[in-house]
Amino acid sequence: MADELPQPQLLRALGLREGIAIHMGVMIGSGIFLVPATIAGHLQAMGPIILVWVVAGMLTLFGALTLAELSAVLPQAGGPYVYLRHSFGRVWGFLFSWNDYFINKAGSAAAIAVAFATFLGYFIPALSPEHALCRYEWSLFGHPVEVAFGWVQIVAMAVIALVTYINVRGVKFGGWVMDIFTTAKVLALVGLILAVIFSGKGSTANFLPWWPENWTSQMTAAFGLAMISALWAYDGWIDVTLTAGEFKNPQRNVPLSLLIGTIAVIILYLSANLAYAYAIPIGTMPGSSRIAADVAEAVLGPVGASLVVIGILCSTFGTTNGMLLAGPRSIYAAGADGAFSTAFSKVHPRFRSPYIAIISLGVWGSLLTLSGTYEQIISYVVFGSWAFYAMTAASVIILRRKMPNAERPYKAWGYPYATLLFVGIATWFIYNTLVEDTRNALIGIVLLLISLPFYFYWTRWSSQRRAAES
Numbered sequence: 001m002a003d004e005l006p007q008p009q010l011l012r013a014l015g016l017r018e019g020i021a022i023h024m025g026v027m028i029g030s031g032i033f034l035v036p037a038t039i040a041g042h043l044q045a046m047g048p049i050i051l052v053w054v055v056a057g058m059l060t061l062f063g064a065l066t067l068a069e070l071s072a073v074l075p076q077a078g079g080p081y082v083y084l085r086h087s088f089g090r091v092w093g094f095l096f097s098w099n100d101y102f103i104n105k106a107g108s109a110a111a112i113a114v115a116f117a118t119f120l121g122y123f124i125p126a127l128s129p130e131h132a133l134c135r136y137e138w139s140l141f142g143h144p145v146e147v148a149f150g151w152v153q154i155v156a157m158a159v160i161a162l163v164t165y166i167n168v169r170g171v172k173f174g175g176w177v178m179d180i181f182t183t184a185k186v187l188a189l190v191g192l193i194l195a196v197i198f199s200g201k202g203s204t205a206n207f208l209p210w211w212p213e214n215w216t217s218q219m220t221a222a223f224g225l226a227m228i229s230a231l232w233a234y235d236g237w238i239d240v241t242l243t244a245g246e247f248k249n250p251q252r253n254v255p256l257s258l259l260i261g262t263i264a265v266i267i268l269y270l271s272a273n274l275a276y277a278y279a280i281p282i283g284t285m286p287g288s289s290r291i292a293a294d295v296a297e298a299v300l301g302p303v304g305a306s307l308v309v310i311g312i313l314c315s316t317f318g319t320t321n322g323m324l325l326a327g328p329r330s331i332y333a334a335g336a337d338g339a340f341s342t343a344f345s346k347v348h349p350r351f352r353s354p355y356i357a358i359i360s361l362g363v364w365g366s367l368l369t370l371s372g373t374y375e376q377i378i379s380y381v382v383f384g385s386w387a388f389y390a391m392t393a394a395s396v397i398i399l400r401r402k403m404p405n406a407e408r409p410y411k412a413w414g415y416p417y418a419t420l421l422f423v424g425i426a427t428w429f430i431y432n433t434l435v436e437d438t439r440n441a442l443i444g445i446v447l448l449l450i451s452l453p454f455y456f457y458w459t460r461w462s463s464q465r466r467a468a469e470s
Contacts, residue, residue, distance in 0.1 A: 010077055011171060011352040014247045018175035019257030020264075022322055023240040025182035027265050029108075029319030030115035031233030032189065033292035033312045036276050041286030042226040043219075046277055047211040052223060053273055055425070056230035057266035060237050062414075062422040064262040066393045067241055068255035069412040073399065075254060077245025078333025079238060080392045087395035087402065090339055091455060096388045097334040098451035100242075103444065104385050105327030106361055108235070109320055110368035113156035116316035120155060122293060122309045127151050147371045156369040163321040164362030167328075170351040171246045174325040181318025188311020189268055192296055193275045199299035202278035209282075224432035228383075231429070233269065235385065236319070237262060238392070239326035255410040323365070328357035338462030339455060383433045384444040390426035393419050 014022075036049075043049050070083045078097070085093035121127035135148040167174040196202055212219060240257045244250045272292075276285070279295045288294045292312060297305035328344075332354040335344035348355040396412055396419055412419060434441045 008347040008349045008352055010246050010347060010354070012246055012248050012250075013170075013172040014175050014243060014253070015249075016253045016256055018179060019240055019247065019253050020261045021178040021182040022175065022243065022326065023237070023257045023261030024186065024265055025178045025318045026236030026239045026322035026326060027234060027261070028182070028185050028189065028268070028315060029112045029233075029236070030119075030312070030316045031229070031235075032269055032272055033119075033315065034115065034290070035229040035233050036273055037285045037288045037291040038229045039226045040282050042222045042229075044282065045209045045212050046207045046282055048219070048223060049226075049277070049282070050270070050273060052226045052230045053269055056227055056234055057269065059231070059422060059425050059429075060234040061262050061266065062418045063389055063393055063426075064237050064258040065413045066396050066415075066419050066422060067238060068258045068410050069396055069408060069415075070392070070399070071241045071244050071254040071258070072251045072410040073403065073406050073408055075244045075247070075250035076333070077243065077329045077336075079241030079244060079330065080388060080395075081330050081333040081337075083392055083395045083399070084388070085337070087398040088391060090337065090459070092391065093337075094334050094339040094455045095448060095451065096392075097330040097340070098454075099384045099388060099448050101327060101331040101357075101361065102364065102451075103447055104235075105323045105330075106365040106368055109160055109323040109327070109361070109365035110156065112316050112320050112323070113159045113365070114152060114369055116159050116313060116320065117152040117155035119290065119293070119309055119312050119316065121152070122290065122306070127155060149370055153369045157366040159317060159320055160324070160362050160366050160369070163317070163324045164358055166321060167324045167358050168348065168351060168353055168355045170348075170353050171243065171325065173351075174321065174353075177321050178318060178325065181314050181321065185311060185315035185318055186268070188308060188315065189272060191311070192292060192308050193268075193271050195304060196275040196279045196295065196299050199279075201299045202275075204278070206277050206279070206281045221432070221436050224429065225436055227429055228433060228437070231386065234265070236322065236326075238389065239322060242326040242329040245329070251409040324358060324361060328354050328361050331361075332357045338459060338466075340458050342462070383430065383437070383441045384448055386426050387430055390423050390430070393422045393426070 039049055039052055043052065067079075071079070074082045074086065076082045078093075080100070081093040081097045083093075084096050117127050134150075137147075163177075166177055237258070240261070241254060244254050247253050276291060276295050279298050280288070280291070285291060290309075293305050293309050296308035300307075331340060331344045333345075334340040335342050335346075335357070344357045344360070345354065346356050347353065397416060399406070
């Protein structure tokens with residue numbers, strides 16, 4: 001009798017407001033508060049720095065415009081898993097879900113939760129990576145590997161545990177939390193920008209040098225490495241599509257969330273970078289581990305810096321919540337399709353959330369807080385993710401041929417030129433990362449390839465089960 005009862009399904013409880021909050025809330029995490037210093041270290045001139053943010057922003061916008069069409073044609077939970085499955089085949093959808101769930105979302109949740117703990121160290125000095133309770137270092141294939149455990153990791157794990165609980169309680173509760181913290185982080189960022197403008201303590205001389213005397217091949221390579229950090233700050237722009245199966249009127253609300261949210265984030269990021277440079281000379285930025293807090297202290301003093309750090313804590317907490325809200329839907333879709341364990345497709349009978357997928361992501365993300373620096377996790381996440389983003393964008397072209405009669409409430413702007421430009425730049429970025437950051441890129445590839453035995457096992461098991469039931 002239990003097998004004959006209808007299984008609980010995901011609940012369509014999200015609207016446009018929650019969609020924009022999820023989209024902006026996941027994108028605006030710790031990146032914009034930290035990585036401008038890293039980018040300044042790579043490029044050391046204001047013009048290339050702004051160009052990196054413009055190129056990364058336009059690339060993200062072209063991707064969002066493309067994804068908007070796909071989300072309107074196939075408004076189902078899992079987002080790119082569904083698009084890749086229909087265009088390239090189920091194995092590519094699975095590889096996306098594996099990369100997105102076990103590497104991207106888990107790595108991002110770990111990195112951002114650690115960033116939360118690091119910024120909390122502004123108020124609690126014991127929360128510093130140097131104050132680890134235990135630390136182990138060794139060499140693997142000639143490269144240093146470090147595992148550390150201290151108060152930073154304990155706080156990061158506690159944050160992940162809390163947002164795991166929030167999202168097990170249901171997408172409506174998780175969306176409500178996103179509304180609150182996205183509003184807080186946007187207000188914090190806008191407040192910092194306005195404080196710099198009206199403080200009278202900045203200088204346009206800080207923008208110099210505006211452009212390097214010569215653009216060399218080393219500058220091109222540095223530009224590509226700087227793109228890793230900028231794209232990390234923009235990352236998460238696909239996440240709202242993962243929750244499409246839980247939107248009311250998804251054909252309208254998901255595309256609008258993508259478009260409105262992406263444009264707003266680009267404007268905020270460019271404004272923030274100009275404000276940072278107006279307050280602090282470019283040459284001193286690379287030495288800052290908390291660039292946004294340093295800017296706030298320079299223009300507002302210790303009290304102002306404290307307020308901004310509180311805003312950053314809201315930002316990183318909200319983004320970690322977004323990772324645990326959207327991330328589990330990719331592996332949920334794979335489990336429901338028989339490409340992975342069906343346990344990951346189970347929906348909580350009361351809260352209507354994919355609770356197994358959420359709890360598993362929380363546990364794995366917590367373990368990842370023990371290893372890897374912020375920059376290492378960025379490299380693992382960005383390289384693998386952008387390979388699938390390029391394939392997902394190409395899905396628009398393929399599905400227009402495979403599904404010519406499908407209803408398309410929204411069609412990608414600039415098709416096919418914007419789509420092809422996105423795929424082309426993404427391919428160059430992937431190649432440059434492979435050449436300039438080979439070790440981390442290869443680690444990302446290996447982490448992806450080890451998923452294939454799981455795919456073949458679960459697809460075979462699912463086929464045998466269906467054959468037995470028939």
